[in-house]
Amino acid sequence: MSKITHNLPSEDMVFVNRQHLVNEVLETISHHRFWMIILWGMGGVGKTSLALHVSYQCLQRKYFDAIIWTTAKSYELGARGFKQTYERKQDRVVLTLNDLFNTILRVLGEHQSIRLETNKKQARVVELLSTNKILVIIDNLDMIPDQQAAEIVKFVRYSIPTQSSTAILTSRYEIANRGEYAFEITGLDIQASIELMRQSARQVGFDVIMNADTQILEAIHYATGGIPLAIKWVLGRMRRSKRSVYDVLDELVKNESDVLEYCFKQAYWNVSRDARLVLQAISPAEKPLDSSQLTNLTGLRDYQILDAVEDLLPMSLLEKDKLGRFKLHPLTKAFARLELAKNVDYEREVLRKYNSMTV
Numbered sequence: 385m386s387k388i389t390h391n392l393p394s395e396d397m398v399f400v401n402r403q404h405l406v407n408e409v410l411e412t413i414s415h416h417r418f419w420m421i422i423l424w425g426m427g428g429v430g431k432t433s434l435a436l437h438v439s440y441q442c443l444q445r446k447y448f449d450a451i452i453w454t455t456a457k458s459y460e461l462g463a464r465g466f467k468q469t470y471e472r473k474q475d476r477v478v479l480t481l482n483d484l485f486n487t488i489l490r491v492l493g494e495h496q497s498i499r500l501e502t503n504k505k506q507a508r509v510v511e512l513l514s515t516n517k518i519l520v521i522i523d524n525l526d527m528i529p530d531q532q533a534a535e536i537v538k539f540v541r542y543s544i545p546t547q548s549s550t551a552i553l554t555s556r557y558e559i560a561n562r563g564e565y566a567f568e569i570t571g572l573d574i575q576a577s578i579e580l581m582r583q584s585a586r587q588v589g590f591d592v593i594m595n596a597d598t599q600i601l602e603a604i605h606y607a608t609g610g611i612p613l614a615i616k617w618v619l620g621r622m623r624r625s626k627r628s629v630y631d632v633l634d635e636l637v638k639n640e641s642d643v644l645e646y647c648f649k650q651a652y653w654n655v656s657r658d659a660r661l662v663l664q665a666i667s668p669a670e671k672p673l674d675s676s677q678l679t680n681l682t683g684l685r686d687y688q689i690l691d692a693v694e695d696l697l698p699m700s701l702l703e704k705d706k707l708g709r710f711k712l713h714p715l716t717k718a719f720a721r722l723e724l725a726k727n728v729d730y731e732r733e734v735l736r737k738y739n740s741m742t743v
């Protein structure tokens with residue numbers, strides 16, 4: 385039996401399985417219903433880990449002849465701040481369509497085609513993807529500059545008329561067209577969060593968490609909203625600094641918190657000014673708000689609120705409940721509240737309106 389060619393990075397030791405989601409993605413892949421699968425959701429929610437887990441499942445089940453992992457991310461956030469990943473050294477980093485072609489060709493052992501001029505190279509890549517069963521992962525598309533990202537998406541979307549190959553894209557932003565398969569990834573539920581904490585603690589022998597009351601673990605879950613990156617950061621920070629859980633949870637949501645910057649800064653500055661004002665205005669709310677309350681709080685007009693909401697939803701900055709009311713994820717709320725506080729006059733005005741609205 386021939387071996388499946390791949391360049392997958394190794395999986396983290398601890399992976400809390402999101403069985404339902406994993407099964408759904410695997411089913412979509414195995415039925416070849418869509419050539420392009422998009423996993424999207426806020427920063428640190430676990431898109432890359434899920435894509436990697438699914439890729440290993442595909443490897444095990446021999447769904448493909450080759451699996452090619454590419455990513456635009458070359459750094460990660462740990463308890464001691466940002467650090468470089470090994471991705472660049474491993475030639476997995478892709479920032480342009482040409483990088484993508486080169487990585488595909490390299491992993492498939494077609495080194496001679498790397499020197500071809502662009503059109504011929506593209507034709508060769510398309511041929512390879514059409515005549516072989518190949519899984520291509522493009523991870524962290526959100527880190528690729530807009531124009532290059534658009535070129536990559538266009539290639540994936542239109543240039544590959546194939547039944548055999550599949551692409552998985554991960555992104556902080558919703559990029560699916562109608563008819564494409566997109567899964568929104570949200571925070572872990574409370575059981576999964578606690579399992580992640582217990583397993584991670586056991587892994588490194590961190591007895592404070594191993595022996596902690598469930599109440600403490602629940603407090604970490606609620607503060608982080610089940611975002612694995614934030615949970616791991618809190619645990620790492622507690623272990624290194626030997627500070628109490630409540631001190632570390634304070635640090636998590638303070639100004640210039642690494643986690644908040646990492647998860648939100650880019651998305652926040654990518655939306656319109658009105659969208660930022662809506663986000664700030666909603667941040668002190670204890671309960672979900674409807675659009676007329678947002679109009680009142682922000683002083684914007686109805687259509688401006690609609691536009692702002694349309695801007696925020698696909699950036700995973702805003703959540704909509706079943707009744708069509710809006711709320712924020714706990715970490716987004718913390719980030720937006722700090723932004724509101726920087727906007728002194730607006731903050732005063734917004735808080736005054738909250739008092740009179742009693743929301």
Ligand SMILES: Nc1ncnc2c1ncn2[C@@H]1O[C@H](COP(=O)(O)OP(=O)(O)OP(=O)(O)O)[C@@H](O)[C@H]1O
Pocket residue numbers: 396398399400401402425426427428429430431432433434524554556580612613616
């Ligand atoms: N299901 C999971 N079980 C255990 N750990 C997880 C899980 N999902 C994510 N993590 C951990 O949380 C951290 C962030 O996860 P990951 O990089 O997959 O998130 P992401 O959504 O891709 O983030 P970004 O938006 O920055 O790309 C990583 O350290 C990862 O190992």
Ligand SMILES: [Mg+2]
Pocket residue numbers: 431432433457523524554
């Ligand atoms: Mg990622």
